[in-house]
Structure formats: structure tokens, C-alpha cells
Amino acid sequence: MYSVSMVRSRFIFPCLLALFVLLGFDCESVRAVQSEPIDQVRKTVEKVLSIITDESMAGPEMEAERDQKVFEVVGSRFDFREMSQRALATHWKRISGEEQDVFVNLFSRLLQNTYLKKINAYSDEGVLYKGQEIRKNKAVVETVVVKNNVEIPLIYRLKKKADQWLVYDVVIEGVSLVRNYRSQFKSIISREKYSGLLKRMEKKIEQSEEKAE
Numbered sequence: 001m002y003s004v005s006m007v008r009s010r011f012i013f014p015c016l017l018a019l020f021v022l023l024g025f026d027c028e029s030v031r032a033v034q035s036e037p038i039d040q041v042r043k044t045v046e047k048v049l050s051i052i053t054d055e056s057m058a059g060p061e062m063e064a065e066r067d068q069k070v071f072e073v074v075g076s077r078f079d080f081r082e083m084s085q086r087a088l089a090t091h092w093k094r095i096s097g098e099e100q101d102v103f104v105n106l107f108s109r110l111l112q113n114t115y116l117k118k119i120n121a122y123s124d125e126g127v128l129y130k131g132q133e134i135r136k137n138k139a140v141v142e143t144v145v146v147k148n149n150v151e152i153p154l155i156y157r158l159k160k161k162a163d164q165w166l167v168y169d170v171v172i173e174g175v176s177l178v179r180n181y182r183s184q185f186k187s188i189i190s191r192e193k194y195s196g197l198l199k200r201m202e203k204k205i206e207q208s209e210e211k212a213e
Contacts, residue, residue: 037139037158037165038132044077071112079166080108082159086168087181091189106201107181113208127154139165 048070051057057066084104085092092100128151130142137160145152155171169178188197 036132037134037156037160038129038141040165041077041141041156041158041167042129044073047073067112075108077167078108079159079161079168080104080111082166082168083107083111083178086178087185089182089186091185091194095194103198106198106205109205110201113205 051066051069051073056062057069081100081104084100084107087107088103095103128144128146130144132139132141139158139160141156141158143154143156145154153171153173156167157169157171158165159168160166169176171177185197188200192200
């Protein structure tokens with residue numbers, strides 16, 4: 001199933017993040033297509049746009065609160081546990097349930113600090129929604145970000161859980177976010193073991209949060 005729409009507005013790139021731009025729908029229209037992954041993506045991003053375009057949230061002194069609000073909205077559309085499991089690959093089953101929870105928390109914070117901090121670098125962009133493809137409980141939403149007359153392909157991979165389509169991977173210019181992290185994590189674990197990976201993630205998060213202060 002395919003649909004085409006175009007929106008020009010302020011664009012964020014979380015990787016979230018940065019991650020979506022959507023067209024506005026009236027309430028009846030949203031209810032009519034709420035099961036469609038492309039429209040659930042749009043609905044999420046409209047909330048994000050309302051935050052970053054809110055004048056009361058402007059300014060460096062509001063950055064931390066603004067980022068937190070954006071992350072909460074994006075977090076409702078991203079399945080960080082699924083992303084964590086796919087990024088950690090075979091190592092996921094080798095750690096306990098409690099350790100998995102710790103990893104999910106670290107990984108989601110890492111994504112937040114790495115990508116959502118770049119939001120303000122993107123504005124007045126255009127996004128072409130090429131469409132969506134649904135296969136059973138999985139879907140792909142294809143978009144093209146138009147930046148400085150350059151088209152950047154951005155693909156979202158989603159999995160249906162209950163009545164929600166949740167993002168479990170983002171492909172940017174042909175590069176899978178999850179696959180990229182999986183390669184990095186595998187390399188680090190082979191050299192420094194799993195404990196070494198956690199230390200690296202904690203350090204990265206700490207450095208990022210210190211810069212934001």
C-alpha cells in the first residue's frame with residue numbers, strides 16, 4: 001500500500017531521532033487511518049514539531065527541558081527494547097533480564113544524547129513521504145529529506161504491537177542505525193567483553209550530559 005504526501009516545515013533529525021515530520025489531519029481523518037504506520041509516524045512528529053516551534057521553549061536555557069519533552073514523545077514511538085535486542089544480537093541472550101533492562105536504559109539514553117541534541121541544526125526542511133509497505137506485522141515507511149536542494153533518503157522500519165506501529169530501526173542514506181551499532185558493539189565486546197561495552201556507553205553518556213550543562 002502506498003501514499004504520497006509532501007510537507008515543508010521545520011525538520012528535526014533525532015535518530016531518532018531525529019526522526020519524523022508529518023502532515024496535519026483533523027480528528028476524524030486521524031481516527032480513520034490511525035492503524036496506518038505512516039500516519040502514526042506523522043502523528044508523533046507533529047507533537048515533536050509543536051515542542052521545538054514553541055516560543056516558550058526557545059533559547060539555550062530551555063534546551064534540557066525541550067530535549068526531554070521531545071525524547072518522551074519520540075520514545076512513545078520507538079521500541080528501544082527491540083532496538084537494544086537487535087543491536088546487541090547474540091549477546092542479548094547471554095545476559096540476565098536485569099542486565100537487559102540496564103542495557104535498554106543506557107542505549108536509549110545514548111540515542112537521546114547522540115541524536116536529539118542535533119535537533120536545532122535542522123530547520124526549514126522539506127520531507128517527501130514516498131509511501132509505506134506493510135507485510136503482516138512489519139512495515140517500512142520511506143521518506144526523503146530535502147536539505148539545501150539535496151535529497152536524503154530516510155527509511156523507518158516498524159513492527160506492530162497491539163494497535164501501535166513502533167520503530168525498531170532507521171536507515172539513513174542506506175546505513176542501518178541498528179546494524180551500525182551492532183557492528184560497533186560486537187567489536188567492543190570482542191576486545192573488552194560486555195562489561196567494557198557498558199563502561200564505554202556510560203562514559204559517552206556522561207560526556208554528552210556534561211557538555212549540555
